[in-house]
Amino acid sequence: xxxxxxKLFLLIYILLLCKVMPAQVRIEHAEHTQGTxxxxxxxxxxxxxxxxxxxxxxxxxxxxxxxxxxFVCQSSQLNPPVGFDAEVNxxxxxxxxxxxxPQLEVFCYLRYLIKGNDGRVKKSMDGADLNLCINRFDAFxxxxxxxxxxxxxxxxxxxxxxxxxxxxNDYISxxxxxxxxxxxxxxxxPFFVPLTRKEFIQFLIARGGQALxxxxxxxxxxxxxxxxITKLMATENESDKAYSASALKSIDDGIGQxxxxxxxxxxxxRSCQSFLNAMTPQEASAPARMDYNKKxxxxxxxxxxxxxxxxxxxxxxxxKINSGYYNKSSQAPVAxxxxxxxxxxxxxxxxxxxxxxxxxxxIFNQLNYHQLKESMK
Numbered sequence: 001x002x003x004x005x006x007k008l009f010l011l012i013y014i015l016l017l018c019k020v021m022p023a024q025v026r027i028e029h030a031e032h033t034q035g036t037x038x039x040x041x042x043x044x045x046x047x048x049x050x051x052x053x054x055x056x057x058x059x060x061x062x063x064x065x066x067x068x069x070x071f072v073c074q075s076s077q078l079n080p081p082v083g084f085d086a087e088v089n090x091x092x093x094x095x096x097x098x099x100x101x102p103q104l105e106v107f108c109y110l111r112y113l114i115k116g117n118d119g120r121v122k123k124s125m126d127g128a129d130l131n132l133c134i135n136r137f138d139a140f141x142x143x144x145x146x147x148x149x150x151x152x153x154x155x156x157x158x159x160x161x162x163x164x165x166x167x168x169n170d171y172i173s174x175x176x177x178x179x180x181x182x183x184x185x186x187x188x189x190p191f192f193v194p195l196t197r198k199e200f201i202q203f204l205i206a207r208g209g210q211a212l213x214x215x216x217x218x219x220x221x222x223x224x225x226x227x228x229i230t231k232l233m234a235t236e237n238e239s240d241k242a243y244s245a246s247a248l249k250s251i252d253d254g255i256g257q258x259x260x261x262x263x264x265x266x267x268x269x270r271s272c273q274s275f276l277n278a279m280t281p282q283e284a285s286a287p288a289r290m291d292y293n294k295k296x297x298x299x300x301x302x303x304x305x306x307x308x309x310x311x312x313x314x315x316x317x318x319x320k321i322n323s324g325y326y327n328k329s330s331q332a333p334v335a336x337x338x339x340x341x342x343x344x345x346x347x348x349x350x351x352x353x354x355x356x357x358x359x360x361x362x363i364f365n366q367l368n369y370h371q372l373k374e375s376m377k
Contacts (some may be wrong), residue, residue: 027114028115029083029113029114029115030112030115030121031355032082032083033082033083033121034081034082035080035081035082035083035084035085035123036081036085036086037073037078037079037081037086037088038085038087038088039069039088040069040088040090043066043090044058044059044062044066046090046092047061047065047090047092047104050092050094050097052097060333060334060335061102061104061134061333061335064134064333064376065090065106065335067372068132068134068338069088069090069106071367071368071375072106072108072130072363072367073088075363075366075367076366077363078363081110083113083355083356084111084112084113084127084356084359085110085113085123086108086109086110086111087107087108087109087111088108089107090104090105091104091105092104101137101326101328102135102334103135103137103138104335105134105136106133106134107129107130107131108129108130108131108132108363109129110128110129110356110360111125112127112356126344126345127344127356128342128343128360129342129343129344129360130340130341130342130363130364131339131341132338132339133338133339133340133341134335134337134338135326135335135336136337137321139176140157140159140176143157143160143162143176143177144158144159144160145159145160145301145302146158146159146203146301149203149207149210150203152210153203153206153207155203155206156320157320158203158318158320159318159319159320160290160317160318160319161192161317161319162174162176162192163175170184170369170370170372171183171184171185171373172185179341179342180341180342180364181339181340182339182340182341183337183338183339184338184340184369184372184373184376185337186335186337186373186377187325187326187327189322189324190325191321191322192319192320192321192322193319193321194288194319195288195317195318195320196284196285196286196287196288197284197286197287198279198284198285199288200288200318201272201275201279201304202276204268204302205269205272205273205276207300208265208269208272209269211261211265211300212262212265212266212269215258215261215262216262218254218258219255219258219259222251222254222255223255226248226251229244229247229251232244233245268303268304271304272304283310286310286311287317287318288307288317288318289307289308289312289313289314289315289316289318290302290306290307290308290315290316291307291308291314292306292315325337333376333377336376337376338375340372342361342363342364344360
């Protein structure tokens with residue numbers, strides 16, 4: 001009887017669940033319906049709310065922002081938008097304006113027009129975005145295999161050379177974190193510069209020193225644990241002593257491993273220091289290149305054994321952002337770099353795009369990048 005009631009309650013629950021669950025709705029795009037285009041008209045007012053820039057600097061940044069929005073809004077894909085709504089505006093935060101290189105983004109939101117169950121056309125929540133980021137130098141803050149160690153050691157971040165693609169005089173182009181990126185540079189100084197061999201060896205010494213410190217602290221903690229357990233064993237019964245003896249064996253094994261690690265770290269640091277001391281000025285200033293196919297002599301990624309010999313060009317060059325790129329003088333414009341990329345929620349967005357995604361790609365490809373460059377003057 002109980003089994004029968006359980007089955008009956010389960011059947012009732014399933015019937016109720018089916019009743020309250022909405023039927024699957026097929027989304028119908030209003031692909032041929034004309035949408036609207038809106039542009040932010042308050043860029044200067046918005047920028048002045050942060051109060052970090054002088055009137056002249058705020059006007060300089062607003063001038064660039066307004067030109068960027070005009071270039072986007074003048075694209076043929078948005079005149080008029082068909083099958084979607086478009087909105088172009090600006091966004092920033094206090095944190096982004098507080099730095100010596102104020103950051104701001106121009107967003108172009110493209111949202112599908114869809115037909116509801118009642119036949120009316122409305123704007124969808126999803127779509128595609130085109131982003132134009134001004135002075136977004138921190139976009140590379142987590143690039144490559146070295147960023148975390150550099151961040152922990154408070155060293156300038158560096159990473160593996162970014163392979164450029166269809167770069168021109170008006171922009172450099174590459175793929176980064178799954179995105180197609182085009183970067184427009186206002187200054188003649190190079191944006192990326194090689195990491196020198198001297199800088200890389202200095203990094204290895206600093207990283208080795210931190211690893212040595214961590215291992216020494218772990219060794220000391222293990223020794224304290226061993227002393228505590230040994231002291232407790234004097235008052236334990238035979239059963240507890242057997243358990244403690246097993247724990248001591250594990251601790252002793254750990255102590256042995258920490259000691260080996262410490263000796264190895266000391267050897268690696270001495271090797272790097274000797275290598276650094278033997279460098280000629282020409283070698284010290286040459287670019288650092290890495291051959292990751294070679295076995296590393298370090299316990300961590302990217303050791304001295306993978307550094308390509310001086311004068312050879314194989315492997316991957318290590319680069320960093322040029323610290324002298326941004327002109328901080330009072331006469332210089334605020335905007336000195338624009339990073340352009342497009343994105344939408346699904347992965348692999350450049351493969352078999354739908355009509356709105358294709359519009360976004362077209363805008364990205366057909367923007368007047370020379371005008372974008374001129375807008376920063």
